Amino acid sequence: MNMSRIDLNLTHVFLALWHERSVSRAATRLALTQPAVSSALKRLRQTCGDELFIRTRHGMQPTVHAIEIAETLELTAETLRSTLSARGTFNPASSPRSFIIGTDGGLDYTVGPRLASRLAADAPDTTVTFRTLSPATLDGALERREIDLALTVGGVTRPDYLSTSLGSFRFSCVWNPDYCSLPDFLDLPTIEKCRHVLIETALRHSTFDHRLRDMGVNRTIRNVVPSFGHLPAFLRQPDTVAIVPDYIADFFRKTAGLTSSRLPDIFGTPGVRMLLPRKSSRDSGIKWLGDLIMEIGVTSGPDDANPAATQSGS
Missing domain, CATH: 3.40.190.10 (Periplasmic binding protein-like II)
Incomplete structure (x- = not known):
């Protein structure tokens, strides 16, 4: 692929297809229609002179050429995103940006409604997609940038992640x-x-x-x-x-x-944590989203007490 000829918008479509292996899921990820993604894929194929993704019974599978260029495009998009975010300022009141939050332990049930309410008031054009993951797959999803941040009750942690306590539960x-x-x-x-x-x-x-x-x-x-x-x-x-x-x-x-x-007090109080790749902390939009989640809280007691009282950072 001649990188000088490719539209940056097409790069985002390629990466969405690379991660999702589905036109419909890529469209959801990008907040686009399926015809728009199909049209972009057609232009990508013309630009590259290769099919890139072939429809199979197991989804859109990448060709050898797609596999060869995926890492380069991923790094290019990451560098551009980090550079722009470090210098720019995310304005929630007018941004049409989309975020993806990975959760395990059913945390989307508690954070989802609260976050949706705040977004409707503070960031009306911003879209948040919740993706349910198992603790075993959450680490890989973060590493591959399939999600922007993670909320977890598991023990996933790495030196290159910022890990913040959001309280505990019974x-x-x-x-x-x-x-x-x-x-x-x-x-x-x-x-x-x-x-x-x-x-x-x-x-x-x-x-x-x-x-x-x-x-x-x-x-x-x-x-x-x-x-x-x-x-x-x-x-x-x-x-x-x-x-x-x-x-x-x-x-x-x-x-x-x-x-x-209530149950006997013999089962402990597992913790809830928010995980964010350190390199994403330079992204003003993701940082804003993480700060908002810390503000509204994740866990609550039987009377829906203010969860902010139980928060702590690390």
């Missing part, structure tokens, strides 16, 4: 009052008697279950579901409960009519 038990009646506090024998719904990502690595087994308690798992969003429907069964972070319990109390019970 586990709570949620249930539907139309299908069961439980006390405000659940002891271990009651936990053991209930039927449980488990999130799929916790099936093999549930900290909660490891602690229970260490104490000789085994809960009965009756359903395994893909996400927290499935819980309200599956809790419409007798004596069925789910053990979730307290911020998820708070969300469902407010939106789905569920009730929650």
